[in-house]
Amino acid sequence: MVGMPELVSLLCSSCCFECDSLDAMSVEVERKFVCTPDIQEKLREIGAVCFGQHEFEDKYFDSPEYHLTLRDVWLRCRQGSWELKCPTQEDGQGREEESGDMSLLTRYREITRLPEIIAKVREVMKQECTEYKHLRQTEEGVKDSKLGVKSTNECISDEGDQSWLRQLNLVPFAAFTTKRCSYTLKEEGQECGVRVDLDQVDFGFCVGEIEVLVPDGGEMKLALEQIERTAQSLGLSGEKRVPGKMDAYLQRYCPEHYKQLLDAKIL
Numbered sequence: 235m236v237g238m239p240e241l242v243s244l245l246c247s248s249c250c251f252e253c254d255s256l257d258a259m260s261v262e263v264e265r266k267f268v269c270t271p272d273i274q275e276k277l278r279e280i281g282a283v284c285f286g287q288h289e290f291e292d293k294y295f296d297s298p299e300y301h302l303t304l305r306d307v308w309l310r311c312r313q314g315s316w317e318l319k320c321p322t323q324e325d326g327q328g329r330e331e332e333s334g335d336m337s338l339l340t341r342y343r344e345i346t347r348l349p350e351i352i353a354k355v356r357e358v359m360k361q362e363c364t365e366y367k368h369l370r371q372t373e374e375g376v377k378d379s380k381l382g383v384k385s386t387n388e389c390i391s392d393e394g395d396q397s398w399l400r401q402l403n404l405v406p407f408a409a410f411t412t413k414r415c416s417y418t419l420k421e422e423g424q425e426c427g428v429r430v431d432l433d434q435v436d437f438g439f440c441v442g443e444i445e446v447l448v449p450d451g452g453e454m455k456l457a458l459e460q461i462e463r464t465a466q467s468l469g470l471s472g473e474k475r476v477p478g479k480m481d482a483y484l485q486r487y488c489p490e491h492y493k494q495l496l497d498a499k500i501l
């Protein structure tokens with residue numbers, strides 16, 4: 235594991251920044267790994283190209299009873315844009331159920347359009363607590379609110395925009411800033427590249443991620459194989475699940491929430 239100061243110096247200051255272009259609904263397949271001091275050298279050796287370095291703040295939201303995260307549903311606002319990650323199968327978790335290294339892969343549906351995010355959150359809340367007090371009021375409120383017809387994904391900019399959070403009783407439970415250095419690796423004959431992110435968080439934690447975004451209905455098997463090949467060429471051996479930024483944050487700052495997620499086998 236690379237320490238905070240080392241990764242700051244590892245982050246390549248010469249990289250240019252390219253904006254991420256995410257589909258409004260796609261499946262993110264990823265494998266986390268422990269960053270070693272030579273990771274950037276290894277990435278360059280295998281032909282990965284650094285395409286960006288940037289910093290962003292994530293704020294995560296849930297109900298006080300953790301109705302979303304206990305169903306493996308993750309609502310966040312990143313630099314003013316809303317994102318929801320949820321398991322790809324309704325009943326299953328995002329973790330791949332295959333054996334060996336494949337079990338280190340996670341697969342989440344990413345939703346980035348606000349009306350779809352609100353609809354999904356409402357659906358989860360409904361399943362979670364059928365007699366949820368706020369719900370009937372929420373359904374009416376969100377339908378009537380200007381947010382219900384908004385097609386873009388915008389930040390909480392005024393009181394009105396926060397109404398859906400209040401109506402669904404969602405409150406922030408985690409907030410941290412990440413410095414990220416992003417690489418892309420294109421294999422011969424493959425149309426889409428693999429993305430590798432090296433993240434350093436403001437509370438002193440580092441983690442790497444190999445990631446492929448599969449558009450809705452896209453080829454999942456290919457993505458899984460691409461990630462595995464990249465992991466192998468980086469010499470990553472892994473039998474153990476690698477904790478992410480959220481694991482580290484909750485373990486440190488919200489032990490009760492963390493325990494509940496461990497008990498529910500979400501983390």
Ligand SMILES: Cc1ncc(C[n+]2csc(CCOP(=O)(O)OP(=O)(O)OP(=O)(O)O)c2C)c(N)n1
Nearest residue numbers: 266308319340342443445476478479480481500501
């Ligand atoms: C290995 C592993 N990762 C995540 C989870 C569940 N989970 C916990 S927090 C969480 C939400 C954050 O997901 P993560 O991939 O860690 O976000 P980030 O590192 O910021 O990457 P980006 O979204 O920019 O690509 C999830 C899905 C899990 N059970 N196991």
